[in-house]
Amino acid sequence: MSADVELDHMTIRFGEFTAVKDANLKIEDGEFFSFLGPSGCGKTTILRAISGFLEPTEGEVRIGGKNMKGIGPNKRPTALIFQNLALFPLMSVADNIAFGLEVRGVGKAERRKRADELLDLIALGDQGNKKVSELSGGQKQRVAIARALAVEPAVLLLDEPLSALDLKLRQHMRTELRAIQQRVGITFIYITHDQGEALTMSDRIAVMSQGIIQQVGTGTEVYENSQTAFVASFVGENNPFHGKVVGTEGSDALVDTAFGRLRGRNVRGMQPGQSAMLFVRPESMSFANGDAENVIESQVLHSEFEGSFFSVFLRGEGAKDIVMSMTNSGDLPQYQEGESARVAFKAERALVLPVGDVADE
C-alpha cells in the first residue's frame, strides 16, 4: 500500500497542556523524514500519535489516505523502534526478530527462515541463538530494526534510537540506518534532538519548538533559509543581532543594530519599523580588510582550536559572544586576545527574521 503519512490540523492536549499544536504536514511514501527539536517540544507525542499509542485531541492522522482514528497500534501498518529499544530479554535474538511473525500465526520453520534473512540484512547472520544480553549496543540496535522490519511495516518510526550509543557508533549507525532505509524503501520517520543526525540522514526535516512545527524542509533549506529565529538558532550555530528594520533594498533589508547598520536577506518580507533579528553563521564571518560592507567592530576575547577549524570569540551585544569560525587551512590570521578586531560578512549570508524565541545553548 502507499504509505504517505498525513497530519491534518492535529492538536494533542494533556489536560491544560498543549503538547502539539495544529501540526499539518504530509510525509511522502518512501521518505526519510525527521522531527527535530529540543526535549519537550512534542516530537515524541507526534510519533506516539502516528503509531497509535495516543489519539489526537483534534485533527487526524492519515496513513495511505486512511484516517487512523480508533485503530490501535497493533493494527496499524507502522512499527516503532523505542528509545531504549525494548528488546525482549528472555527471548533469543531470532525469537525477538520473529515475534511479530509469531503473532501473525506464521509457522515455526517459516519464522526461522525470515529471521535468518533479516539477520543477514543486519549482518548478524550467525547470532540468532544468542541471548539479547550477549550483544553489543550497536548489535542490539540492529536487532531492534530487524524486529520492526520483520512485520513488513509501511512506515518505520524511530524514537531517538541512537541516543544511548557512543559517538563513534552513533556516526556509524547514521550511515547504516540510511543504507537500510534505501534498501527496504519504506517510509522512515525519525525523532531526534541531534541536528547532526537529522541533517545527515533525512530527506526532509520538521523543526519543532514548544509543540509547534516551525519549519519543514530539506536539511539545506532549514540551515540556509531558516524561517524563524528558533530554527536559525537551533539548527547549527548562529549569531543573532537584535535591531530594527530601517529600510529594504530589493531582496535585502537594512537593520540598525548595536554594531551599526547591517544588511541581510529579507526572507520573511519585513517592513521598515519592525523589530528584527539578523542572523549570521560563524563560518560566514571573517576578519575584515579594507572597506567591506557589514563590518562589526569588536574585541577578541579568546579562541578555541578544534583541529579542522578554529573558533574566535568576540565581544557581542549583552552577555552573548559573537562566534566566528575559520577553516584550518594553514594561514590563520594573526591577532592578540583583548585587541580590537574588525569582522565582516556578506549580506547574502545573513538572514533578517522576525524577533522570536531562540534555542537555549
Next chain:
Amino acid sequence: MRDFFQRNGAVISTYLLLAVFFWVVMMIVLPQAYMLNFSFRHDLLPNQIGGPKDVYTLSNYEYLLFGRPGDEELFNYLHLTVFLRTIIASIFVTLLDFALCYPIAYYIAQVAKGGYARSMILLLILPFWVNEILRAFAFRILFGTSGVINAFLQTMGILDEPIDFLRADVALYAGLSYAYILLMVFPLYNAIESLDHNQVEAARDLGSPWWRIHWRVVMPHAKPGIASGCTLVFMLSAGALAAPQILGGPSSLWFTQIIYQWFNTGGNWAQGSAYAIVLLLACLVFVLTVMKVFKVSLGEIAR
C-alpha cells in the same frame, strides 16, 4: 570471616551471626528435629519414657497408610482421602488466588498512576488489620444459610431455597483465597512492576493481542514472582487451621485438623508429629516439582 568483621564492625557482626544462628537453629532445625524424633517414637506414659518400650518405630507412619492393625479396610482411607483433598484443594485455592491477583497486580504495577496505585494497595491491606479468626467468622455470616448472600439472593427472587455454602465448601475456598490474597498480590506486583513498560508497548506495536502480550512478555518476566506467590499461598493453605475449622462443612476435614486432634484431644504427640512431617514433605515435594517444571530457582524466588 575477617573481611566480614572488618566490613561491619564487631558489634553488628556479632549480632548478625547470633541472629542468623538463632533463626536457623532455634526456628528451623531444632523444632523440626524434635518433631522428626517424636514421629518415630511410641506414644508412652511418662513413667515408661526411657524404659524398655521406648524404642524407635515406624508405626505412626504405618497408621496413616494402613490404619490400626486388624482393621477391615486395607488402607486408612479416611485419613488418606483427607490428605489428598487438602493438597488438591490447596492447589485449587492457589490457582484461584493467582487468577484473582494477576489482573490486580498488573493493573497496580503497570497501568495505575502514582497516588491511585497507592490507594489501591492500601485498600488491599486494610481488611488484614482485622484478626484472622474474626475474618473467618465474618465469612461464616456472609455465607451462612441465613447469611447475607442467601438473604440477598432470596429477596431478589433468584433463589427459592437457601444454598448451604458451608456444606458445599464454597465458604472455605472463598475464606482461604481471601486470607492469602496479599501473599499473592505483592510478589506478583513486585515482579510485574520491574517490567519496562516499553516492552508491553513494543509487543503491542508488533501486532500482539493483549493475551499474547501477557503470555509471552509479562508472565515470563514475572515468573519468579508467580512462583513465589504460588508457593506461599499453597504452603499456607495446606497448613491452614482456623479457616477450615470455622468455615469447613460438617463432613469435610482439613489434614491440619487431624494433626491438631492428635496433638490436642488425642494427646498423641508422636502420631501428630508423623502426620505433620508427612504434610511438610508433601508440600516440599510439590513446590520443588512445580519449580522444576517452570524452571525457577530458589534464588529467583527470594529476589
